Amino acid sequence: MEAYKFKTKVSEDGTIIIPDRFDVKNKEVEVIILDDVVPVAKRMTGSEFVEKFSGVIKNIDADQAKWEYLKDKHNL
Template sequence: MEAYKFKAKVSENGTIIVPEGFDVKNKEVEVIILDEVIQHTPKKSMKEFLDKFSGVLEGIDPDKAKYDYLMDKHK
């Protein structure tokens, strides 16, 4: 079974129009309906991002952290 993906809008009478080029006439098809929910999350400013994450890696030696990780992984 081939799979196709396209966006469509269900009309008021409940029909979905399949775009041209899809030969699905007289064929049995499986229909999955995803109700697209658009969530608008407010974007943070660069200052808010830096305030939240500044100093996270402060005092950590990245080379030592990599070495420790690899030593634990390959024991």
């Protein structure tokens, strides 16, 4: 099953308009309705991300962490 995503508005009579580029006539479809009342998380800029998460993995030796992961994964 292919998935398509688009935004539309439900009319007063409850009709949902499908854009012309989607040929769904005589096809079985699954409809998921998301209510936009729930606030969407704010996107962060790169500098906001760095400021928020800098220091989270401070003083970690990446090679040692990889070795420990592989050692545990393969029971070495």
